[in-house]
Amino acid sequence: MTLTQERHVLVVFPHPDDEAFGVSGTISMYIKQGTPVTYACLTLGEMGRNLGNPPFATRESLPHIRKDELIASAQAMGLTDLRMMGLRDKTVEFEDDEKMVQMMTKLIEETNPSLIITFYPNYAVHPDHEATARAVVRAVRRMDENLRPKLYAVAFANNTKDDLGEPDVVHDIQEVRDQKMGAMRAHISQTAWMLAEMDKRLAEGEPEAENWFTYERFYNYRWHEDFEETF
């Protein structure tokens, strides 16, 4: 599969590892096709709860570990423009909303993307995901309609399929299996238990596990059903 040609792809997520399971294949595909990709990661996942038992990290040492993992994930995908935005995990929704929009506007102005990938507002579960999604949508909404980049959004709330139906963007990512595996393994401090489960399922030939290395799915943001009227 060849993905639709883009001028520049901007990926915005709040936590290191948000890209791993759902988007790292797509990022790797674009990079392989020669499309420049920027990944802006808002926090260093300071509040992650996986510290091991016996613990391999403390609350204070975790950000250093996760920063290294994020860099390793970027390397696995071949991504060179990784931006760490310096916010703190679990506090994104408490930042000034206008400041958040400005942060996104600045990223858009600097990278001039034809496609932005982030979460889908109201279907992204974690408060940081929701705050990130709102800020991105608001920044794009302010742009002239003819100049707006496309917006692909990741949605995984329990009511997603009831409300939004099936994802309308499906990428076959089989050719970048190794890169995706590399990105998922890079975040080992947070993904160890999931990876152990995945390896078991892959060995048993379960189609659901294989699915992670076959397709990635997104929703085009529905401007006609915008999550708010104005900001």
Place this chain on the structure above:
Amino acid sequence: MEVVNVEKLQGLLNSFANKDIYLHLETTNGAYASHFDETVFNAGAFIRNIVIQYELGKVAGESPHRVGLKLPHGWVYAQGITHFELDEHGRLLMAGHDQTGKLAVALHISEMPFTY
């Protein structure tokens, strides 16, 4: 971190008494708790880099332990503490890890501010 040794932890708590210290205290059941199980009421609290002084610090009970700090005009306590360490910056880090290793509670004490 190591499993709480009451005598060692008590000695460390004593060493920070009656000094201005920076406090980090959090409890959490994770941002996804009610996503994975809709019957879970998701609650937690977080406070970081607040300066306090305590006159008495005490570790109580069998593991998971309680740790309480008596202030001139109030109290700080945490329950579910399983692990502790004095880190390379001289900060006393106490944490409670559940059966799967996930952090459920953290209580940190330092004479220098914690990072952001």
